[in-house]
Amino acid sequence: MVGPRLGFIGLGAMGRPMAGHLLAGGYSLAVWARRQATAQPLVEAGATLCATPAELARRSDIVFTMVTTGADVEQVLFGPEGLGEGLAPGALLIDMSTIAPGHARRLATRLTAQGVDMLDAPVSGGAAGAGAATLAIMVGGQSTALERARPLFNRLGKTLVHVGDHGAGQVAKACNQVVMVGFIAAVAEALHLAQAAGADPARVCQALAGGSAGSRVLEVFGGRMAARDFTAGVEARLHHKDYAILMGEAQRLGVPLPVSGQVWQQLNALMAKGGGSDDTSSLLRVLEGHDRGAR
């Protein structure tokens, strides 16, 4: 075993391959999961299963969390038997979940008070990026902490940017979602128009890819829309959750986001039709739903 002892909590579609990359790098890795079965593949690959987050923290120098909401992070950190009870002074906590920037700052303050460093390091790239270790990682926190974690980040992603102080990684992630989901909504509208006007959406996608409208979203999500493959991908409920965060920031700061406000409403409509577990490309089906109503 080499280097720092690592811990990882949150072994979902993103977390599991990420933890696997760390383990494959030769690090000692402790894991904890609410449902032990989730951890099984990693345990078989050599990870140590812990009974509680506190136990995991006691045997780790650097702990990663990759869970769904701010409340989940709060729970594994400061809930009963939480990480906070086991993290020693000098330890480093890296939260890679997507949560509100203000929440990340509050957690950092609380951990700093007990001598623990924190980085907020949300990612973009989805399960595919996690599997291929090509994630974009957006980091907020102290440079010294980032330098400590850099070799680990390098095993998880391709782009690593130190955006700024605590919370800055989450700000960048919110901006990422504004652009990405805004693009998905735009591509859905374009292909909906194409279809209604009698043009083949796949051909339109192909044509657009060569010009100024070319983007990764057009390629990936446009492709899914054209193929009518709406299985996740990125579960739309996660983007929906992220919009509550970013629109909350806009409200708090007095920043108008008129286009994002509309995208948010389309996501609400998608949730209402029970599409939360589908890929966000199913925003196309929300638009098609309007037509059905009109007929």
Place this chain on the structure above:
Amino acid sequence: MKIGFIGLGIMGRPMALNLVKGGHAVTVWTRRAESMRPLLDAGASAAASPAALARVVDVAISMVADAPDVEQVMLGEQGVVAAHKPGLVAVDMSTILPAAARDIAARLHAQGVDFLDAPVSGGEIGAIAATLSIMVGGSEAAFAKARPAFDCMGQNIVHVGDRGAGQVAKAANQIVTGVGVLTVAEALNFAAKNGVDPAKVREALLGGFAYSKILENHGQRMLDRNFKPGFKSWMHQKDMNIVMQSAHELGLCLPVSAVTAQMFNAMVGTGLGEEDSIAVLKLLERLSGGED
């Protein structure tokens, strides 16, 4: 009836004064003791805490800024729940998230206190003139008990439904007024930029299906360029945030409200937050290449 009143701001002060005028024995509490002065001069008594107030009244009313304040005065250590008279009805007339109102109602109920959410519409003018619209959620029995207090403060008093229903009605009210103000501002700006007298356009529209109180009252204030609040933009922004949060939780598509909420964000961000919400006209003028 013995009535307690917590929160004596722009709205709360005239509302409490109207309760005194109505012949009720009013006890007040506020965070800053000097805010109580006008009420004490009018014959109200002061309490040392919300708990002390709750000990001596039949109905305890709060009129504060937001949900955490309501929680504090109702459920805090020195809150209404700490030492209340048996049978006390707690009434919150602030505008808060319906889900928060339901939560507070359930927690108070568990401690034997009946709760009504009873937000109002009508602004400072309505509060002074005792012509507020009051939208009430909660039990029939609690509503009947608080009714004499409502009668002193408002005119259009509707028991909308169960817990939280008053706040739902208020959120719906803010959708209509928020979108309405924005719509009237767009129409008058449209007229002006087309070189047509907006006053004449307003007058013409008043006779048709575009008639509304907002076109009449807010429209006139836009023409007068009287941006003094009234109802401050930052408060309407707060209320639209309640609307949009509720829509998010329920999976509701509110595209028009969403635009309106963003316009209010822009107002707060560009320093118009302390002006009346009709100052959205200034924002539209700026966006259309004009000046204030």
